[in-house]
Amino acid sequence: MQWTTIAQAVMTGILMGSIYALVAIGLTLIFGVVRIVNFAQGEFLMVGMYISYWLWRLFGLDPYLSLLITMPAMFLFGVLVYGVFFRRVIGAPDLAQIFLTVGLSIVLMNLALFFFTADFRSIRTPYGDLTVNLGGVILSVPRLLAFAGALLFGLLLYLFLWGTNTGKALRAVAQDREVAMLLGINPERMYWLAVGLGGALAGGAGALLLPFFYVFPTVGVTFVLIAFVVVIFGTLGNIKGAFLAAFIVGVAESLGILFAGGDMGLIVVFVILVLVLAFKPSGLMGA
Amino acid sequence: MRTGPPLLELQELRKAFGGVHAVRDLSFTVEEGEILGMIGPNGSGKTTTFNLITGFFPPDAGRVVLAGEEITGRPPYDICRRGVCRTFQLAKPFPDLTVLRNVTMGSFVRARDPQEAEARAWTWLAYVGLEGKARVLAKSLTTIDQRRLEVARALATEPRLLLLDETMAGLTPHECQEAVALVEKIRREGRTMIVVEHVMRAILAVSDRIVVLDHGLKIADGKPEEVAADPHVIRAYLGEGYRRA
Amino acid sequence: MPHLLRPQVYVPAGALAVLVILPHLLPNVFYIHILIMMFLFAALGGAWNLLGGYGGQLSLGNAAFFGVGAYASTLLVNFYNLSPWIGMLLGAMVAMLLSVLVGAICFRLRGAYFAIATIGLAEVLRLAAHHFRDLTYGAQGITVPFKGSAPLYFQFASKIPYYYIALLFMLGVILLTRRLERSRLGNYLVAIGQNQEAAEALGINSAWAKQQANFLMALITAFGGTFYAQYIYFIDPPSAFGLGLSIQIALVAIVGGVATVMGPVLGAVIMESLIQFTQIAFAGTSYGLELIVYGALLVVMILLRPTGLIGWVSQGYGAMLRNLPGGGLVEGVER
Numbered sequence: 001m002q003w004t005t006i007a008q009a010v011m012t013g014i015l016m017g018s019i020y021a022l023v024a025i026g027l028t029l030i031f032g033v034v035r036i037v038n039f040a041q042g043e044f045l046m047v048g049m050y051i052s053y054w055l056w057r058l059f060g061l062d063p064y065l066s067l068l069i070t071m072p073a074m075f076l077f078g079v080l081v082y083g084v085f086f087r088r089v090i091g092a093p094d095l096a097q098i099f100l101t102v103g104l105s106i107v108l109m110n111l112a113l114f115f116f117t118a119d120f121r122s123i124r125t126p127y128g129d130l131t132v133n134l135g136g137v138i139l140s141v142p143r144l145l146a147f148a149g150a151l152l153f154g155l156l157l158y159l160f161l162w163g164t165n166t167g168k169a170l171r172a173v174a175q176d177r178e179v180a181m182l183l184g185i186n187p188e189r190m191y192w193l194a195v196g197l198g199g200a201l202a203g204g205a206g207a208l209l210l211p212f213f214y215v216f217p218t219v220g221v222t223f224v225l226i227a228f229v230v231v232i233f234g235t236l237g238n239i240k241g242a243f244l245a246a247f248i249v250g251v252a253e254s255l256g257i258l259f260a261g262g263d264m265g266l267i268v269v270f271v272i273l274v275l276v277l278a279f280k281p282s283g284l285m286g287a
Numbered sequence: 288m289r290t291g292p293p294l295l296e297l298q299e300l301r302k303a304f305g306g307v308h309a310v311r312d313l314s315f316t317v318e319e320g321e322i323l324g325m326i327g328p329n330g331s332g333k334t335t336t337f338n339l340i341t342g343f344f345p346p347d348a349g350r351v352v353l354a355g356e357e358i359t360g361r362p363p364y365d366i367c368r369r370g371v372c373r374t375f376q377l378a379k380p381f382p383d384l385t386v387l388r389n390v391t392m393g394s395f396v397r398a399r400d401p402q403e404a405e406a407r408a409w410t411w412l413a414y415v416g417l418e419g420k421a422r423v424l425a426k427s428l429t430t431i432d433q434r435r436l437e438v439a440r441a442l443a444t445e446p447r448l449l450l451l452d453e454t455m456a457g458l459t460p461h462e463c464q465e466a467v468a469l470v471e472k473i474r475r476e477g478r479t480m481i482v483v484e485h486v487m488r489a490i491l492a493v494s495d496r497i498v499v500l501d502h503g504l505k506i507a508d509g510k511p512e513e514v515a516a517d518p519h520v521i522r523a524y525l526g527e528g529y530r531r532a
Numbered sequence: 533m534p535h536l537l538r539p540q541v542y543v544p545a546g547a548l549a550v551l552v553i554l555p556h557l558l559p560n561v562f563y564i565h566i567l568i569m570m571f572l573f574a575a576l577g578g579a580w581n582l583l584g585g586y587g588g589q590l591s592l593g594n595a596a597f598f599g600v601g602a603y604a605s606t607l608l609v610n611f612y613n614l615s616p617w618i619g620m621l622l623g624a625m626v627a628m629l630l631s632v633l634v635g636a637i638c639f640r641l642r643g644a645y646f647a648i649a650t651i652g653l654a655e656v657l658r659l660a661a662h663h664f665r666d667l668t669y670g671a672q673g674i675t676v677p678f679k680g681s682a683p684l685y686f687q688f689a690s691k692i693p694y695y696y697i698a699l700l701f702m703l704g705v706i707l708l709t710r711r712l713e714r715s716r717l718g719n720y721l722v723a724i725g726q727n728q729e730a731a732e733a734l735g736i737n738s739a740w741a742k743q744q745a746n747f748l749m750a751l752i753t754a755f756g757g758t759f760y761a762q763y764i765y766f767i768d769p770p771s772a773f774g775l776g777l778s779i780q781i782a783l784v785a786i787v788g789g790v791a792t793v794m795g796p797v798l799g800a801v802i803m804e805s806l807i808q809f810t811q812i813a814f815a816g817t818s819y820g821l822e823l824i825v826y827g828a829l830l831v832v833m834i835l836l837r838p839t840g841l842i843g844w845v846s847q848g849y850g851a852m853l854r855n856l857p858g859g860g861l862v863e864g865v866e867r
Contacts, residue, residue, distance in 0.1 A: 037643070037644030037647075039644075085831065089834070092838070093838070094590060094642070094643035095790070096834050096838045098643065099782070099783075099786060099834050100830075100834045100835070102592070102779060103827045103828070104831060105827070106779070106824075107824055107827035109823075110821070110824040110827060111824055113823075228651075228652075232645065232648070262663075263660075263662050264659075266656075267660065267663075270652040273652050277640070277649060281640060281641070364732050364734075364735050364738070365737075372735075375733070379727050381722075382726060382727075384722070384726060392736070393735075395720070395734075395735070396735035400716070401719060404716075441733075443734075
């Protein structure tokens with residue numbers, strides 16, 4: 001096996017890892033702030049992806065441009081989901097929280113199935129088939145653009161969370177709700193914000209995927225499973241951890257596919273989960 | 288007090304969380320039949336000490352010895368079966384179960400079957416005065432009754448050593464008196480106890496000996512009168528102007 | 533008063549008698565099929581309930597055990613002509629070994645994270661079944677060789693024997709749950725489900741208690757998998773290990789009522805009826821509508837009545853019993 005093939009797989013893994021990072025960061029943010037594990041996060045991605053798809057299909061809007069619509073729309077979607085559903089199970093027992101989000105996931109998936117059918121859909125863009133050659137490693141342009149987009153959003157999020165007062169308030173609530181309240185921060189507003197951001201990030205990931213990935217009703221399922229592994233691996237609630245873990249998982253998956261075939265990618269990801277749970281359950285950033 | 292090997296011995300226990308030393312080189316003994324009071328400001332390591340004794344986490348260094356046998360780092364259920372039971376500072380009842388069933392869970396450890404466990408639970412309920420509320424759900428109890436439940440449940444495991452963690456916090460003076468009366472009642476049976484409290488009057492009155500912790504270190508160990516007069520203790524905890532009431 | 537004449541005894545006994553005669557009275561084999569599915573899912577949900585309802589560890593990966601049972605017996609009968617009755621026992625043993633792995637790694641996780649880990653496990657098995665197609669025929673699935681009427685090979689020409697087996701299966705799980713509820717282990721599981729730390733402080737070995745429930749759950753679920761394979765004659769990775777199946781198993785207990793004996797039975801009746809109803813009502817429209825209803829039901833239930841519907845039903849049942857002859861001393865349900 002040539003080193004370029006391996007390098008190829010590693011690069012692809014890094015590129016995909018950036019997408020996993022977006023989904024995982026949304027998940028870990030929602031968990032850290034609202035303390036709810038959102039099984040429907042993958043469906044946020046799916047909805048965002050379909051929004052961008054239909055904007056392309058009906059109006060010819062380029063997916064990267066559609067981000068300007070999709071991400072705010074998905075932010076609002078997240079806010080809506082929080083307001084109607086999540087809000088009622090804050091502090092409820094695990095069973096209620098898990099199965100509420102599972103139920104939402106089922107409803108969303110099947111609404112998509114009902115309205116859009118199970119067809120795998122893809123879009124055509126002028127740059128869709130372009131590739132660049134980096135020293136023997138061939139990378140697809142849409143994947144590179146997705147990577148760039150994901151990094152951009154990651155950077156913007158970082159600036160928001162560490163640089164603005166609202167962002168710091170969000171992190172404060174994630175760290176210690178009571179102390180944050182003592183400091184005059186209203187946790188309820190932070191919950192809306194966290195779920196909205198989670199929606200926007202996942203929706204953005206969906207839009208970034210569209211140029212090179214099929215959209216279909218259950219597309220979110222694989223992403224959310226991988227995102228969960230990333231979140232646990234990167235330590236629950238820890239954004240930097242999720243970012244780092246996402247790339248490691250992306251590369252591991254890619255190498256798994258390279259050496260053992262299509263299904264093995266996901267199996268490798270779950271093996272990572274098992275190893276993390278067995279040896280360092282607190283994750284990369286854990287004490 | 289009895290002579291002979293101490294019931295419980297802590298030998299240079301050390302535990303740190305991240306950079307915070309919760310407990311440092313802590314050593315003390317508890318004789319059979321005595322009540323040891325443990326006091327200290329918040330964060331001085333009292334609850335951590337309880338957690339170390341009962342196995343909720345292992346110490347970084349040091350040993351816990353129960354009646355001559357080492358129990359350091361053993362899991363909580365094992366330590367309970369060996370005769371050490373605790374109450375929690377933040378009460379942990381089984382919320383959706385009745386008071387009776389809560390206590391029955393404790394008596395399972397010493398009972399042959401569920402029927403015997405329930406029968407024993409009734410006696411413990413009567414002991415703490417909760418038999419009238421046997422069918423009430425634990426989550427509906429008042430604070431003082433929740434404390435009573437914690438104690439009854441712990442007693443149901445028939446411990447040789449009972450650890451009471453701030454049983455009197457947040458109680459009215461009248462309720463405190465009832466709590467003290469209960470502790471006295473337990474002591475009259477000869478049960479050994481370590482009691483952690485902030486209510487100074489109560490703990491000075493009830494304890495045979497007192498250990499004072501400050502930032503994880505033991506700064507005093509002796510009879511209540513001695514400890515109350517110890518200048519280090521006064522400075523660290525009781526405040527300069529304290530007088531025995 | 534003679535034991536038999538109290539409604540708490542004669543009503544269930546009568547219901548049982550009706551169930552026994554029922555398959556011979558039903559006009560259409562399709563109804564028998566529905567009942568078989570109800571019994572099967574009542575048993576599967578009841579198994580989930582042992583660890584999930586009583587012990588509070590919510591598994592979303594029971595399909596792993598189901599699929600192990602289904603594939604074990606089917607592979608053994610295909611390759612070695614081994615009777616699925618034996619294959620069922622072997623499959624159950626493998627499932628129990630698997631449950632040890634799950635417990636060792638996953639019990640330290642609580643709540644949703646345990647659920648995720650179990651999803652992961654079932655998915656790994658599904659993908660493995662898909663991937664190792666030399667062994668499992670991959671995506672195309674395996675058919676059980678058709679032998680007509682072959683009781684020794686767990687095959688029957690008519691649905692009726694399957695009906696009785698499924699009924700016995702469900703009854704077995706019901707009786708097991710009842711015995712467990714009153715036992716030391718059952719009480720320990722309830723304590724653990726309520727507050728694991730407090731339970732540990734009272735001398736309860738929570739890891740071992742949960743593992744025992746885990747064994748039972750794996751065993752029963754694997755049995756269900758073998759039954760399913762022998763009844764439907766065909767399995768493939770999604771039908772044996774699918775996430776949808778795992779969710780359905782958990783839902784049966786949740787909709788009906790967790791930590792109760794009859795909750796899963798009620799849940800199975802409701803879920804299966806709902807599935808059939810929506811399939812009939814929305815026949816011809818695109819697939820997916822019944823699942824929307826299904827998912828919406830779950831959401832509504834969680835928001836309004838997370839303890840399940842058995843509470844209402846048992847109150848109504850208790851009231852009915854009191855009004856029947858001999859019913860003076862019927863007690864309510866005590867926790």
